[in-house]
Amino acid sequence: MIVMKPTDFSKSLTDFLTRYLPHERGASTNTVHSYRDTFTLFLTYMKTKGVRAEKLTMDCITKDCIVCFLDWLEMERKCSTSTRNTRLAAIHSFFKYLQYQNPDHIYEYQKIMSIGDKRIPKPVISHLTVEGVKLLLQQPDTSKIRGRRDLALLSLMYDTGCRVSEIANLTPQCIRLDKPYTVIVTGKGNKARVIPILEEQLNILKAYMRENGLLMPENLQHPLFANCWGERLTRAGISNILNKYIKKAKDNVPVLIPDRISCHSLRHSKAMHLLQAGINLVYIRDLLGHVNIQTTEVYARADTKAKQEAMEKAYTKVL
Numbered sequence: 001m002i003v004m005k006p007t008d009f010s011k012s013l014t015d016f017l018t019r020y021l022p023h024e025r026g027a028s029t030n031t032v033h034s035y036r037d038t039f040t041l042f043l044t045y046m047k048t049k050g051v052r053a054e055k056l057t058m059d060c061i062t063k064d065c066i067v068c069f070l071d072w073l074e075m076e077r078k079c080s081t082s083t084r085n086t087r088l089a090a091i092h093s094f095f096k097y098l099q100y101q102n103p104d105h106i107y108e109y110q111k112i113m114s115i116g117d118k119r120i121p122k123p124v125i126s127h128l129t130v131e132g133v134k135l136l137l138q139q140p141d142t143s144k145i146r147g148r149r150d151l152a153l154l155s156l157m158y159d160t161g162c163r164v165s166e167i168a169n170l171t172p173q174c175i176r177l178d179k180p181y182t183v184i185v186t187g188k189g190n191k192a193r194v195i196p197i198l199e200e201q202l203n204i205l206k207a208y209m210r211e212n213g214l215l216m217p218e219n220l221q222h223p224l225f226a227n228c229w230g231e232r233l234t235r236a237g238i239s240n241i242l243n244k245y246i247k248k249a250k251d252n253v254p255v256l257i258p259d260r261i262s263c264h265s266l267r268h269s270k271a272m273h274l275l276q277a278g279i280n281l282v283y284i285r286d287l288l289g290h291v292n293i294q295t296t297e298v299y300a301r302a303d304t305k306a307k308q309e310a311m312e313k314a315y316t317k318v319l
Helices: 008-024 029-048 063-075 081-101 103-113 130-137 145-160 164-168 199-211 235-252 263-276 281-288 293-302 304-314
Strands: 182-186 192-196
Touching (some): 008 029, 008 081, 029 063, 029 081, 063 081, 081 103, 130 235, 130 263, 145 164, 145 199, 145 235, 145 263, 235 263
Antiparallel strands (some): 182 192
16 A cells, blocks of 8 residues: 655645634635635646646746746636736745745745736726616515515625625625614725615615515524525525626616726726715725725726816816
8 A cells, every 4th residue: 555645745735824824824715715716726836837736746836847836827727917926925925834844945045036016917896886776776576585585686786886796605694683783894904894884775785685584583694685485695606697787787778887897897987987076085995895095096087087187177178
């Protein structure tokens, strides 16, 4: 019987994913899963190079090896530059951790950490106008239980500006049903924030929760939005729901619906509408859960309506 001896890579990666990230760093489940997926892809890549997982050691991993892996992601896996940079961030984190665990190889680790992100062309922010949001929310058939769920889901996504993963993870106990009406959202890095919601939104949400037994004490930790089997809606499931109604809305009034609308577009739409209403960027930052104001400033730069109004105010007739 052949006994496989664990490699130094397998021990280091296991410690990183199961001990360091969740317990020492306090990383969220989503972050741990993302980092795990990165190394699953890396093991797949190394296998194509003739190095199986059980034979992979730290000596095999060099800066050139990582650069080739990143190129493989883009050329063979057809990953975007953004995804490539996300995978690199996971690798950087792993080797930053290893510096202090195995300083004998710190020079090679720091060479890997010197690999930079690729520049990403800044995309135009895709968002709906207020009229476009109204049109979208008119599409669910509220005579049916599924349509009432979908209206509650999409209206809450827009009203709170939440990420799709944040909406997917909500439970009834996250909703405050008396004044001040709020929802507690857990975002990136397990950071919680409290978002106010309007009474009109609460009425839609409360009716949906009552119909589905989600106001009962024993159901307060159930998924707020579930599929027909009672399971939590996934990110893909929520995207499919949105895409269905986007198509309906576009068929009705094409001019109000841009070509590329995603769940994140509802978040962008809320931010743009708050900005256009004169809300301070600091409050928009807090609503969206951004770490710093620079991230939120992208909406100010993208607001063509505000730029047009500013130009009109500053216009001097010269002709």
